[in-house]
Amino acid sequence: MIDSDRYGPWALIVGGSEGVGAGFARRLAVAGIKLVLVARKEGPLAELAAELQEAGAEVRTISVDLARPDALDRVRAVTDDVEIGLMIYNAGANSVRGNFVELPAEVTRAVIQISVVGQSEFARHYGAQMCARGHGGMILAGSLSSYMGAPSLAAYTASKAFSRIFGEALWAECAPLGVDVLHLVIGFTATPAMERLHIDTTTAQDPEDVAQEALANLTNGPVWIAGGEGNLETAIRRSVIADRGATIRQLATPSREAIVRK
Numbered sequence: 001m002i003d004s005d006r007y008g009p010w011a012l013i014v015g016g017s018e019g020v021g022a023g024f025a026r027r028l029a030v031a032g033i034k035l036v037l038v039a040r041k042e043g044p045l046a047e048l049a050a051e052l053q054e055a056g057a058e059v060r061t062i063s064v065d066l067a068r069p070d071a072l073d074r075v076r077a078v079t080d081d082v083e084i085g086l087m088i089y090n091a092g093a094n095s096v097r098g099n100f101v102e103l104p105a106e107v108t109r110a111v112i113q114i115s116v117v118g119q120s121e122f123a124r125h126y127g128a129q130m131c132a133r134g135h136g137g138m139i140l141a142g143s144l145s146s147y148m149g150a151p152s153l154a155a156y157t158a159s160k161a162f163s164r165i166f167g168e169a170l171w172a173e174c175a176p177l178g179v180d181v182l183h184l185v186i187g188f189t190a191t192p193a194m195e196r197l198h199i200d201t202t203t204a205q206d207p208e209d210v211a212q213e214a215l216a217n218l219t220n221g222p223v224w225i226a227g228g229e230g231n232l233e234t235a236i237r238r239s240v241i242a243d244r245g246a247t248i249r250q251l252a253t254p255s256r257e258a259i260v261r262k
């Protein structure tokens, strides 16, 4: 079980209302860690908070859109009076696909704001506090997509690559200061966000298992690839250097049409 002295008394889950984020919340609550949950939709936030509070957890929620540049300030309004010992930045799935030059600028701006600007700003703010205290942890959600640029997902795949490389550097900087950083590479996972896109998730990983794996490997950074050997092999295949153009055509994430339920 996660050590509440090292990663408590409070955990902040950015994208903590459903899917992998909810999986984190349930496991941390069992360990006696208090929770701040962030998401946009009030309904799932309130539902999860009620479930956790019924089981005895202390929970705060806040509805914030991370695509907005004032997101950190809004979240700070409910965290500045508590000690955040664990910061999990989970939000960031892609919901709009299309050729980069054809997508509206605000679509790609939001992807970059959430997964590049937002993730690094949250890591700076909460990471600085943890490093000053000499303990804590940060989990940054990424994707198998980060190992290769994929057509129709240019900003998404690039932003996840940023997160992975950023997480590696942060891991090395924070480790001597007592703070564990883990970049979590997530593969195909049966989250509500995927269900809403009508994607067939029968072969996908259970989000509760992804959260469990991540917490169990928080000290095994800089990068943890969830989902076992198959996802590890995919990451290795997508990392090839030679003949990369041909490999991208062959191995890049398929178009939505190829994976949407018929």
Ligand SMILES: NC(=O)c1ccc[n+]([C@@H]2O[C@H](COP(=O)([O-])OP(=O)(O)OC[C@H]3O[C@@H](n4cnc5c(N)ncnc54)[C@H](OP(=O)(O)O)[C@@H]3O)[C@@H](O)[C@H]2O)c1
Residues within 6 Å of the ligand: 014, 015, 016, 017, 018, 019, 020, 021, 038, 039, 040, 041, 042, 044, 064, 065, 066, 067, 090, 091, 092, 093, 094, 114, 141, 142, 143, 144, 145, 186, 187, 188, 189, 190, 191, 192, 193, 194
């Ligand atoms: N599911 C997969 O197959 C898969 C595969 C590879 C990587 N991943 C990664 O896993 C992480 C979780 O993905 P997911 O499928 O659960 O979907 P997601 O859309 O990232 O949702 C996860 C949580 O974040 C919140 N969220 C999303 N956008 C937000 C925003 N703009 N502002 C505030 N909160 C926001 C969601 O609640 P609200 O919608 O109410 O805001 C939810 O609580 C992401 O980083 C994603 O890139 C997922």
